[in-house]
Amino acid sequence: MDKAKKNTVIHAAAECMAANYKSSQIPMYGDALRMPNRNAVIEIIRDCQKLIFPVYYGDRDLLKLPPEQYSALLMEHIHEKLTRQITLTMPECDENCEVAYAISTAFIERIPAIQELLLKDLSANFEGDPAAYSKEEVLLSYPGMFAIFIYRIAHELYENKVAMIPRMMSEYAHSQTGIDINPGAKIGEYFFIDHGTGVVVGETTIIGDNVKLYQGATLGALSPAGMATNPNVRRHPKVGNNVVIYANSTLLGGATEIGDNVVVGGNAFLTSSVAPNTVVSVKNPEMTFRGKHHRG
Numbered sequence: 198m199d200k201a202k203k204n205t206v207i208h209a210a211a212e213c214m215a216a217n218y219k220s221s222q223i224p225m226y227g228d229a230l231r232m233p234n235r236n237a238v239i240e241i242i243r244d245c246q247k248l249i250f251p252v253y254y255g256d257r258d259l260l261k262l263p264p265e266q267y268s269a270l271l272m273e274h275i276h277e278k279l280t281r282q283i284t285l286t287m288p289e290c291d292e293n294c295e296v297a298y299a300i301s302t303a304f305i306e307r308i309p310a311i312q313e314l315l316l317k318d319l320s321a322n323f324e325g326d327p328a329a330y331s332k333e334e335v336l337l338s339y340p341g342m343f344a345i346f347i348y349r350i351a352h353e354l355y356e357n358k359v360a361m362i363p364r365m366m367s368e369y370a371h372s373q374t375g376i377d378i379n380p381g382a383k384i385g386e387y388f389f390i391d392h393g394t395g396v397v398v399g400e401t402t403i404i405g406d407n408v409k410l411y412q413g414a415t416l417g418a419l420s421p422a423g424m425a426t427n428p429n430v431r432r433h434p435k436v437g438n439n440v441v442i443y444a445n446s447t448l449l450g451g452a453t454e455i456g457d458n459v460v461v462g463g464n465a466f467l468t469s470s471v472a473p474n475t476v477v478s479v480k481n482p483e484m485t486f487r488g489k490h491h492r493g
Contacts, residue, residue, distance in 0.1 A: 231289060233282040238365045241282070244275045245350050249312045253336055272308065276301045286360040300357045311349050314386060318345050321387035325409055340374035341390030351380035382416075384408075385438070392444075399433035401451065408436055411444040411463075419450030419468055437473065 218226040246254040248271040251264075259267055283297035322342050323332045335342050351366040363380035371377045376393045378384075381400035388404065390396055392412035398404070402416045418432040431451035440455055442448070443463040448455065455461065456473030464479050471477055 231285045231287075233285045233362050233365065235365060235369075237278060237282055238362055239369055241275060241278050242347060242350060242366060242369065244271060244278065245308075246346070247271055248275065248308065249315060249346075250336060253333070272305050276305050279304060282362055283359055286362065300354075300359060303357060304353055307353050311353060314349055315346060317386045318342065318349075318388050321389040321407065321409075322391075325389040326391055339393075340376060341393040341396075344370045344374045344376035344378055344390060344393060344396075345388055348378040348380065348382070348384065352382070352384075355380040382433075395445075401431040402433040403431070403435040405436060405438035405440065405457070407439045409441045411442065411446075413445035414442045415447045415449075416442075417447065417449050419453075434467075 215226075224230055243254070247256070248268060251260060251267065251271075255267070255271075259270065262270070280294075280297045280301040283300055284294055287293040287297065319332055319336060319342060322335045322339060322345075323329050326335070326339075329335050329339075347366050347370040351363040354366075355363040367378055367380045374393055376390060376396045378396070378398040379400040379402070382398045382402040382404065384398075384402075384404040385406035385408065387407045389409040390411075391409065395413040395415075396410050397415040397417055398410075399417050401418075404416075416434050416436070420432070433451060434448040434453040434455060435451075436442070436448075436455045437457040437459065439458045440461070441459075442455075442461045443465075445463055446461045446465040446467070448461070448465075448467045450468050452470070453467055454470040455467075456471055456475065458474045459471050460476045461467070461471070462476070462478035465477050467477065
């Protein structure tokens with residue numbers, strides 16, 4: 198074994214690493230940064246599941262408590278954990294601790310309304326899928342419902358201008374389900390995602406009530422090369438009420454508005470608006486079959 202060569206290699210590589218740390222455009226080395234903890238953020242999501250849908254996710258022993266006491270106990274835990282994580286997104290000072298505490302209090306106040314939205318989403322996901330045998334099945338097994346659950350939580354924090362944590366939540370949902378809903382999107386009641394894999398909903402997307410998205414649907418931005426992004430201009434589509442967007446359809450750009458009662462067929466590609474009460478479909482491609490055993 199050539200230990201001298203190994204030591205020389207390690208020394209040279211370490212010098213390069215130190216230079217990379219120093220020249221990086223983001224903090225790489227030195228005092229530990231104040232940043233929210235991913236595992237703690239996931240734990241907050243799980244606590245919210247226990248609070249909003251207690252009989253499915255809650256602790257069996259705690260469920261012996263009266264419902265008001267159970268809810269209060271969970272909300273106290275969530276408030277404490279969330280305050281701590283929000284504090285870690287800001288410079289350390291007493292004023293920011295008070296800001297984090299106030300944001301957490303506002304979030305707790307909104308939980309009953311979030312629960313009401315999620316119950317409507319649950320109904321939409323059950324009623325929209327003929328293969329669903331019960332709402333319990335949807336709640337416990339459907340990736341779309343799980344992604345919507347996390348979106349509703351993350352969106353509240355986004356609206357309160359909380360840094361990092363909403364995106365950490367949405368990317369956790371993305372990693373678990375393949376569904377990418379930016380927490381900044383504005384989504385109405387009775388939202389349904391079927392199958393879900395590959396669904397993308399961009400940050401400035403606006404979605405109305407009773408909208409259904411199928412796998413691979415993309416509501417994205419239209420950003421040609423070299424085009425500057427204006428933060429005050431919507432970059433993603435606006436979708437009206439009672440709209441169905443079928444599998445692998447792509448809708449791009451802030452100027453793209455989909456009217457009420459529209460059906461967008463599978464594999465459509467839209468960069469312009471669609472009037473209400475319209476069905477958009479892609480013409481079937483011509484199929485070619487080759488092989489001596491095929492009969493037309």
